[in-house]
Amino acid sequence: MKADIAVIGAGPGGLAAAAAALSCKRQVVLIDDNPGIGGQIWRGIPSIAGYSTMLNHPGLRYLPSARVVAAPAGGQLLLETPNGPIILRYARLIVATGAREFLFPFPGWTLPGVMGAGGLQAMVKSGMCVSGQRVVLAGTGPLLLAAADTLKRAGAEVSLIAEQAQGAALMRFAISLRSFPSKLKQAGHLLWSLRGTPYHPDSYVTSAFGHDRLHGVHVQSGSKPVKIHCDWLGVGYGLKPNTELLLTLGCAIDGDHAEVDDHLRTSVPEIYAAGESTGVGGLDKASLEGQLAGLAAAECAIAALPALIRQRDRHMRFAGLLTRHFALRPEIISQVTDNTIVCRCEDVTHGRLSTFGNWREAKLQTRCGMGPCQGRLCASACESLYGWRNTISRPPLQPAKLATLASATNP
Helix, strand or coil: CEEEEEEECCCHHHHHHHHHHHHCCCCEEEECCCCCCCCCCCCCCHHHHCCHHHHHCCCEEEECCCEEEECCCCCEEEEEECCEEEEEEEEEEEECCCEEECCCCCCCCCCCCEEEHHHHHHHHHCCCCCCCCEEEEEEECCHHHHHHHHHHHCCCEEEEEEECCCHHHHHHHHHHHHHCHHHHHHHHHHHHHCCCCCEECCEEEEEEEECCCEEEEEEEECCEEEEEECCEEEEEECEEECCHHHHHCCCCEECCEECCCCCCECCCCCEEECHHHHCCCCHHHHHHHHHHHHHHHHCCCHHHHHHHHHHHHHHHHHHHHHHHHCCCCHHHHHCCCCCCEEECCCCEEHHHHCCCCCHHHHHHHHCCCCCCCCCCCHHHHHHHHHCCCCCCCCCCCCCCCHHHHHHCCCC
């Protein structure tokens, strides 16, 4: 299969990139590992649903439920699809792989019933019934409010939203939103829909308890410890960009996101990045960056790019506000005990990992990061706990069938 422009990710950034490239009369292949468009968080909202008609565009080949497994050669990707493996050859590539939740370990976080706040929200959107069930949401950032709104509309009893940021930081963030009227309006709508729902700043989960599944949580709320019984616990300490594919393709990473120029071109000239891949900033940033990357990759509407770049700078300022005001507090890091599991896939504890000096050494000795998630959960936790940064990504990027891997050498 060949494409002028391949777009990885059908979230807001990827959809906007595909639409922009199609407007320039390019042949586009849009790939996503979900069965539908919208990504993990934004599926089903009106601005995403509006892209549904684009999927029938004659210049677009849409591949849902398709995963990128490897990059066997320059300008090529190995895909695993429901209909078998595909070698995709592209002239330009736009990586809009979004972000994942940052789940920091704590005692009891491996109990059934404990999951990411965004993951719980996504499961409810996919049809999971939570009507009448008690839910605690904990962590930090606006995603907690969005998840709480979805759960409440689905009939769940949201017993508590535990926000780890202190009241002063939240107040400063609220004041700064005056420079972003659309964000302020969105926050106002969420807070109004959640009126009456307990929302406690300066609060975080210290442990979860239960036998065969979650029965409740212990929360440190200010100086007061609180015990709450619940059926579900959704935890999320912000988002981390998915950079595994970018690393595999040889693109430079700046901190935890892609290093890009004003046109969102990475250090590999034919590869662009958009959305959370360039830094977490929300729906508006992702959509605008997708449009910018799509036009730049198609080398089309060049006169429109400076205005888009100026708008992007504004969205990057908002992203900076999120980073500053919702940073992980050291008290949360210090609550991890020697018996706390850090790598859920391989059951590796903090006590075991703390004896090693770097990520590679720990991985070789304990298999940390070698399970089904391939380090997507534990690598970020290890960076916060030990200062390790994983800068290497090797294929396969995700678990794949042997037939798919064999097709890379015998297409």
